[in-house]
Amino acid sequence: MKKPTTNLDSSIVMRKSNVLLIFLVSMIFGFYACSSSTVVEDSKTVEPAIQPKAMTEVTPPTPDPRVGLGAGLFDAEEAIWNLNLISQKRPPADFVGVTNSDLAFKDNYVFQGNYNGVIVWDVSNPRSPELVVDYLCPASQSDVSVYGNLLFISGEGFGGRIDCGTEGVEERVSEERLRGLRIFDITNVEEPEYVANVQTCRGSHTHSVLKDPNDDENVYVYISGSAPVRPEEELPGCVNALPDDDPNSALFRIEVIKVPLDNPEKSAIVNSPRIFEDLEAAPTHGLAPADLAEIEEAREAGAFVVELGGQPRVLPDRFVSQLMGNVMQQNGNETGTPTAADSAALREQLPDMIAQMFGGGDDEADNRGPNQCHDITLYPQIGLAGGACEGYGLLLDISDPANPTRIDAVADSNFSYWHSATFSNDGSKVMFTDEWGGGGQPKCRETDPMEWGANAIFTINNGKMDFESYYKLPAPQSVYENCVAHNGSLIPVPGREIMVQSWYQGGISIFDWTDPNNPVEIAYHDRGPVDGTQMAMGGSWSVYWYNGMIVNSEIARGLDIFTLEPSPYLTQNEIDAANTVSFDYLNAQGQPKIEWPTSYALAKAYVDQLDRDNGLSDADIASLRTGIYSAENSRNTRVLRELASNIEGKAGSSSQSEKVRTLAQTLRDLATM
């Protein structure tokens, strides 16, 4: 019998089956045994090496080994679950002891920002990354992005110099200072050429690169700056006054830089949209569930509930009697006792009455909303962006890249500082992170609430964001470990939302948020504190999946590369299917639409998921596994069509009908290959 070619060895084992299954398999594949030269033996069936388990049955190691890890810079204790750490590299000498920041990827290169410049690694062999560039050019935060032959680096702090000098800038006003965007030509990755600067009023804390699908000559860079406005003497046109006092104010806006790909030195700010203006009063989705319950109770008891400032409120009796009086007058009821019709009329008219009374129309001019965004995640294929902007999460329409407009905004009373956003691949969900304390504080102690410094998951329904749940690193960290939700990316597992995310010294956490109400952790890695005697900055700044690797930028320790270890919660087949996805490049704030090429791994991943979620009977799952296995080894494709027809008939009655149909289509696609 032919052996499977790739990772199948580890993912399945052959074993004797029970009589019923043999019977079933023979019934279904009877034709197949007769028509094929390489047959799967009827007495065997294919079973996964690790049986998939439901997300409700995840059993993490207990007690959590991340609690109480010993400290050390390069020799801290470590805990790891369902991951393999395949390599780690210390920073180059000039960058040791200086903060490593964000990552960008192009081909086989990893660009790692550092407050002292940029480091480039060749990861052709991920078990042994090679340093190819250590470009000394200090600026905080040195967040990096790539597009085509260009590399972009953010500069925010006062010490960044146009000439890349390490001496900093002392004076309040100086021609030497760079606060904004540095642009490099990386046609030859190993010899970056510094080609342009775009100076901005508040510098660039981070940035996002947007490629307009309809414009191949330019890219757009959205600048987010959170530092104070620089003096007008240093950069003309920078106005620190409020927009009411001076319409040219640098506050309450983002900046959009247009970069001509062939002439990057002509890059310039083309728009400074005020996407924050006139935001609705911050609605809370329920700061206290108890408050909401109280309102519901009142509503059921017949109270009049109105929306005020975005929140439901029980209308006080004195208002009710006054408004009811008006309604009764309208209805010609002079008895003094309201009828059911009066009540109904009041209920109907109430929203308008409230709007008239409290209007807000006049007040809104004063409501400028947030001052800036931290991150803006651009997802051009669906025309949306998620803006994490101080006290708000914004949903933006970016179909016109130079003119982003706001579609929706949410606020959350448990959220301190909206930091970044990640969409589900289909754009039906979005997750925001709260970088409470700015990343330098220990916000994962046992006493810190699980809703603070966490992720918030929203579903997007008709352009509106609805809150679903929070996710926070479940392992309490020590007082010496800065820890809060930070950057991450989707792992392209088909049919699921799986995220890998940085939690600074809380390490990295991988979790499933397919069910937006029940995010569940399925893998992690953590080190003990950098310093066991006082707080020292360290931990994972950002971690992203890139072409089969999970690459981690460790603030103090350097670069780590992980691969996924199969588990009941993420099978080898699912990992293999994820690894069929390949990006040419990846930026932290640009989300690519993931498309899975047709492959046996993809079909097998769906089968594992249907097994996990009881989407088909055990017998159907067994036939699918056996059939796919034999088709893959014999290249006989008729069996695939048979399987597809069989399960299509069962899709209607399955709890996972959509996935059953997707699998059927995948099997048909495989048959045509």
Next chain:
Amino acid sequence: MDLSKMINHSFSVITKITVFSFLVFGSVACKSTESAHTNQSQTTQAASTETAGLSDAEMEELFWARQDSARMNFTEDDVKFMTGMIAHHSQALIMSGLAPENGASSQVQTLAARIINAQKDEIKLMQTWLRDREQPVPEVHIDGLKMMIHGLGDHHMHMDHTNMVGMLSPEQLQELSEAKGKEFDRLFLKYMIEHHKGAVHMVTELFNTDGATRDEAAFRVASDIQVDQRTEIARMQLMLDNMTASN
């Protein structure tokens, strides 16, 4: 790039290196927790972590040396800012500490709890910043509405805190401590907005001073305080507007 093939291909080489590095680098192999459920990262040592031709011990020495030298780049203005902000934050702790007993709404209680959590941590961070730079470290003692700052030596012993922008006068603090329920909420939001605005003002002043916050840690502390408090001011303003609207 086909990762699985690459890994398989290099596996035999890696194994040899692993054995070799365990022999040679056994002493620096990472300490790992022992747990039946936990995969320990012994494979970490498979390939060299070295980048600059330095051993981990030399690397670590360089790391702490560079952290130390980064701490030498501060000014008197940075020190004044940290010292002043510790006192400023301490008054926020006093104000917020009143919320549970004065019948604040659950919204205001949540806000107050978060202010306490955040500003206590920031005080610790600023104290560490001063200690690391061998500057006098103010220790805060809170007794009811009274706040005493020790540890600054004779010159600073009697600094007048109410001179700082946004600080409440003793009378205002007294007024707040006597307010209950909705009146407390209203007054708390009003005073805390002023208090936060004061902190933002202090950061802005600092940023506008020659040579200040060139220290990376100072820039970060000041920047985070500014951003967090500005965000919180907007939130409190909306809470206050909503209160006014519903009355």
